[in-house]
Amino acid sequence: MNYLPLFIDLKSKNVLVIGAGEVAFNKIKLLLRAAAKVNVIAKELSLEVKLLLREKKINWLSKKFDLIYLRKIFLVISATNDTKLNEYIFKQCNKRCLLVNIVDDKAKCSFIFPSIIDRSPVIVAMSSGGTAPVLLRLLREKIEAMLPIKLGDVAKIAGKWRSVIKKHFFNVLERRRFWEKLFKSIFVDHILNGKKEQAINVLKKNIYKNNLLKGEIILVGAGPGDSGLLTLRGLQILQQADVVLYDYLVSKDVLDLIRRDAKCICVGKRFGLKNITQEKIIKLLIFLAQKGKRVVRLKGGDPFIFGRGGEEIEAAKKAGIDFQIVPGITSAIGVSAYTGIPLTHRKYAQGVIFITGHNSVDGFVNNWSILSDASYTLVIYMGTFQAVYIAKKLIKLGRSKLTPIAIVSKGTTIYQKVIVGCLSEIEKIIQFTITPSLLIVGDVVRLHEKLAWFHNENV
Numbered sequence: 001m002n003y004l005p006l007f008i009d010l011k012s013k014n015v016l017v018i019g020a021g022e023v024a025f026n027k028i029k030l031l032l033r034a035a036a037k038v039n040v041i042a043k044e045l046s047l048e049v050k051l052l053l054r055e056k057k058i059n060w061l062s063k064k065f066d067l068i069y070l071r072k073i074f075l076v077i078s079a080t081n082d083t084k085l086n087e088y089i090f091k092q093c094n095k096r097c098l099l100v101n102i103v104d105d106k107a108k109c110s111f112i113f114p115s116i117i118d119r120s121p122v123i124v125a126m127s128s129g130g131t132a133p134v135l136l137r138l139l140r141e142k143i144e145a146m147l148p149i150k151l152g153d154v155a156k157i158a159g160k161w162r163s164v165i166k167k168h169f170f171n172v173l174e175r176r177r178f179w180e181k182l183f184k185s186i187f188v189d190h191i192l193n194g195k196k197e198q199a200i201n202v203l204k205k206n207i208y209k210n211n212l213l214k215g216e217i218i219l220v221g222a223g224p225g226d227s228g229l230l231t232l233r234g235l236q237i238l239q240q241a242d243v244v245l246y247d248y249l250v251s252k253d254v255l256d257l258i259r260r261d262a263k264c265i266c267v268g269k270r271f272g273l274k275n276i277t278q279e280k281i282i283k284l285l286i287f288l289a290q291k292g293k294r295v296v297r298l299k300g301g302d303p304f305i306f307g308r309g310g311e312e313i314e315a316a317k318k319a320g321i322d323f324q325i326v327p328g329i330t331s332a333i334g335v336s337a338y339t340g341i342p343l344t345h346r347k348y349a350q351g352v353i354f355i356t357g358h359n360s361v362d363g364f365v366n367n368w369s370i371l372s373d374a375s376y377t378l379v380i381y382m383g384t385f386q387a388v389y390i391a392k393k394l395i396k397l398g399r400s401k402l403t404p405i406a407i408v409s410k411g412t413t414i415y416q417k418v419i420v421g422c423l424s425e426i427e428k429i430i431q432f433t434i435t436p437s438l439l440i441v442g443d444v445v446r447l448h449e450k451l452a453w454f455h456n457e458n459v
Contacts, residue, residue, distance in 0.1 A: 002129045003112060010036035014072055018042065018065055018089060019079035020049040023103055027077050030113070032057055039073075041065050042080075067092060075099035075111070106130045115140050119151040121159065154183075154191050161203060173242065173292055174213050180240070182206050213292030217285050217316045219303040220296050221328015222246075226338075226412040227253035229329050237326055238262075242293040245285065249300025249436055251413060258298075278308060282315045289321045300436075302330040306356045306381050330354075332379040335411035335438050339418050340451030348443040349377040357383030357390065357439070372397040377442035384430065384437045391426040394441070399423060404445035409437045412454075420448055 015031050017024055020042035028049065031038050038058040045053060045060065052058045061069055065085060070076070076098055078089045090108040093100035102108035106129075114125035115136050124143060128136045158179070169175045182203060190199035220237050223229035230238075238244070238254075241262045246255065248268030258264060267284070269275040288295045303309030303325060316323040332354055336343045343352040355366060357380050371378055372394050383390060387407075395401055401424035409417040421429045423441070 003127060005114065005125060005127070007123065007125070008034075008075075010034040010074070012037060013074040014039060016041065016061075016069060016073045016076045017079065018077070018085075019103075020045040021079065022046060022048075024077070024079035025049050027079060027103070027113070028052065028058065030116075031077075036074075039069070041069060065089065070096060070098065073098060075101075077101045077103065079103040117144055117147060119147055119149070119155075122147075122152050122155045148192050150192050150194075153196070154188055157191060157196065157199065157203075158182075165207070168207055171213065171292075177213065178206065214322065215289035215292045215295065216322040216324065217289050217295050217297060217312070218324045218326065219309045219313065220298050220326045221302040221307075221330070222250045222254045222298050222300050223329045224301055224331040224334030224412045225249075225251045225410065226334070227251060227257065229334055229412060230254055230257065231326065231328065234326050234328065237296055237324075238298070240294060241296040243288050244296045244298050245281065246298040247300050250298050254298075262296075278311065282312055285312060286315060286319045286321060289316070290319070299328070300331070301334075302328045305330040305332075305354065331381065331411060331436075331438050332440075335408045336379075336440070338412045338416060338454040339406060339408055339440075339448055340453055341406060341440055341444055341448050342451070343377045343379065343440075343444060345444050345447070348446070350375045352377040352379060354379050354381065356381045357386040368393055368397050372399045374399060374403065374443070377440065377444050380439040380441070382436070383439040384433060384435055387430050387439060388427050390439075391423045395423055399441075403441060404443060406440045406445045406448060407433045407437050408440070409434045411438055416454065418448065418452075420445060 010031065011034070013036055015036045016039050017028055017031070018041045020040055024040075024042070025046055025048045028038055028040070032052075040049065040058055040060050041062050041064070042049075042060075043063045049058070053060055070092065076089065076093050078086050078100070080086060086102045086105060086108060090100055090102050094110070099111050100109065101111055101113065106112065112127060112130065114127040117124040117140060124147070126136055126139060165175055165178060169178055185202060185206070187199050187202040187206075190196070190202065218237050220234045221231070222234065223231075235257055238258045241259055243263045243265065244258050245265050245267045248266070255264065265284075267276050267281045285295055285297060297303070297309070297312060299307045299309065301307060304327070309325065313323055313325065332343065332352075343349065353371060353376050355371065355378065370376070380387070380390060394403070401422065403423045405421055405423055405426065407419045407429065409415075417434070419429050419432060
């Protein structure tokens with residue numbers, strides 16, 4: 001993030017604008033909309049700026065800049081063609097810790113003006129940091145079309161009732177749930193259709209409805225790594241979460257999509273390290289939900305494919321806690337697509353089997369005779385540490401030593417790495433892989449070289 005977006009209160013604050021041409025006029029108009037006290041220094045005023053002066057909306061301090069005019073100024077904008085003067089103003093403002101913007105010179109700006117969508121008091125500000133103004137304009141057009149003109153009225157009415165709601169609901173979480181329910185109700189439609197009285201009646205009724213704070217647990221599949229593969233429903237849930245318990249396999253890009261004020265707790269497990277137990281994770285989920293929180297259990301891939309999601313939902317059901325499940329793209333599906341290795345193919349594989357490379361528990365053992373059947377593609381999750389043992393077992397029970405294999409690390413991300421070989425070479429090539437890795441065993445791997453499309457320059 002090159003710039004931290006901030007909304008600054010300029011009401012009655014002194015702002016200095018050097019220059020009074022067309023560019024300066026556009027900045028002055030924006031400042032006046034923010035109720036700033038605009039002071040101008042310029043040799044000459046354009047007709048538009050003269051009109052503002054005549055209407056006593058601005059102050060014309062001087063024709064020539066002097067350091068004395070920086071006293072009691074909140075921020076400075078220089079819109080002149082004088083590069084030496086602009087350089088001087090920039091340096092002097094920095095010395096005085098004043099916010100300064102030298103128009104059309106990004107290197108000499110301590111702040112920049114964003115592209116604004118105004119639905120006052122709702123304001124949407126966007127910026128590309130000066131890198132892609134045309135892209136920004138196109139984005140603005142799309143967002144403008146999405147936001148109703150009367151959206152500001154929704155915020156205004158909510159603002160008037162905010163103190164009433166605060167008195168009625170002492171708990172911050174209760175207030176947040178009230179507003180979430182209200183903004184998802186017909187309340188908004190009434191306002192957008194000009195029916196403010198009906199909207200307020202809906203608001204009043206919602207205040208006295210049963211708003212008992214009730215927690216829930218939501219399992220969300222984060223997908224295999226690429227944040228673009230997170231489902232729309234998954235994104236919506238992440239924006240509503242109070243607490244998120246996430247695994248190591250969830251990518252940083254996905255974590256960045258979580259609501260900013262949600263509490264995030266890492267409960268991931270890594271091979272060979274001391275980890276939080278599954279029992280403790282379940283206890284934490286239930287404890288937080290019983291406090292009325294919307295708890296999201298965020299898992300890499302899909303919660304029900306080697307994610308122990310079933311155990312967590314069973315515990316929620318037993319504790320009488322409401323729950324939801326939002327599926328995700330499991331790693332095998334994502335990696336298959338991003339490596340150009342179809343898991344099934346009429347010429348190579350009639351089916352696909354998913355197994356985990358971790359040691360089985362509770363008496364479950366792999367049916368190696370089926371796994372050794374060459375007509376099936378075999379996908380092994382978390383198989384790096386057991387890869388050699390699995391390969392030897394497959395060969396012993398009938399799989400050809402020449403069966404193609406692919407070991408894919410950090411699949412679907414820009415760091416994706418694919419190593420292709422055969423079963424007999426597993427001991428040699430496994431040392432060049434990193435975790436997390438997925439193993440694909442079967443003749444479909446032959447199609448990788450022909451169908452691979454996702455390339456990157458990072459590995």
